[in-house]
Amino acid sequence: MGDFVARGYSKQNFVSAPELVADHESGGEPLFAGLTRRHAYITSKRVFDIVVSILCLPLFLGLCCVLIVLNPFWNPGELFYLQRRMGKDRKGFIMLKFRSMTRENNIKxxxxxxxxxxxxxxxxxxxxxxxxxxxxxxxxxxLGEMSLIGPRPEVFSFAQTYRSVIPDYSIRESVRPGMTGYAQVKQGYTDTIEMARRKADLDAFYVRNMGWRLDLYVLAGTIAILYAPCKTRQ
Structure with a gap:
């Protein structure tokens, strides 16, 4: 239900069957048709997530082997960095990354x-x-905790702070977070509350308009960022 509310649906939108028929006869689109299209999009997106992730497994395993060899010299410590992030419906999960920073016991x-x-x-x-x-x-x-494309999952404690000071911040928590997202393509890295406000607006736009057209835009933008040799990225 959270997905529908985020896209502008409410309980008032769920009308009776006669109203749907009347709407159809008057040239409008039945609500069921919109819901069917959304269900098809969500299902196909999940299939896309699984297929692409499986295809990336050999690359992931190969990079693991390379880092195991190189880390002792230029990145001493554990291979992975695990951090609790905010997921869909405000459920926390442990997000994985290759560790890129020195270990600190008391990060404040x-x-x-x-x-x-x-x-x-x-x-x-x-x-x-x-x-x-x-x-x-x-x-x-x-594991179903993330999608390839969606709002980036925020640090759990940060998300709790942002929700208390940014209106409609919870809209971004109505869908699976993504490895890349519309806000990342349009804005990039954020590290202040003011930047998080802009990011929340971009994420809300994505959630309200999500579909394959917007996902392909994000995918193309992400590829452009990855292969921009002269662009500084954080």
Whole structure:
């Protein structure tokens, strides 16, 4: 129900069968037709997520092997970084990344604090710029916790803060979070509450208009970012 409310549906939209017939006869579109199309989109998107993630598994395993060899020299520590993020319907989950920063036992970064760039390791800097650090999230996709495209999952505690100060922030939590998203393509990395406000607006636009046309736009934009050799990325 959260998905429908986010796209502008409400209980008042669920009319009786005679009203649907009348709407159809008057040239309008029955609500059931819209719901059927949305169901087809959600189903096909999930199939796309699974197929692409399975195809990426050999790349993921190969990069794991490379990092196991290189990490002791340029990125000492664990292979993966695990962090609790906010998922669909406000359910927390553990998101996977290749670790790109030095380990800190007492991290005190808040929702309005900048990224601690001094902790990024030499190899971690390449992982972040190439976005290769995000590749382990195909496992989150296969588990159904994420999608390839959707609002980026926020740090759990940050999301709780943003929800209290940003109107309609919870709209982005009505769908599966994504490995890439409309806000990432349009805005990029955010590390302040003011930037998070803009990000929330972009995410809300995506949720209200999500479909294959918008997903293909995000996918094309993501590929352009990945293969822009002269563009600085965080």
């Amino acid at each position: 970064r808040g929702a309005d604090d900048p990224l601690e760039t001094s902790r990024i390791t030499p190899l971690g800097r390449w992982l972040r710029r190439s976005k290769a650090d995000e590749l382990p999230q195909i496992l989150n996709v296969l």
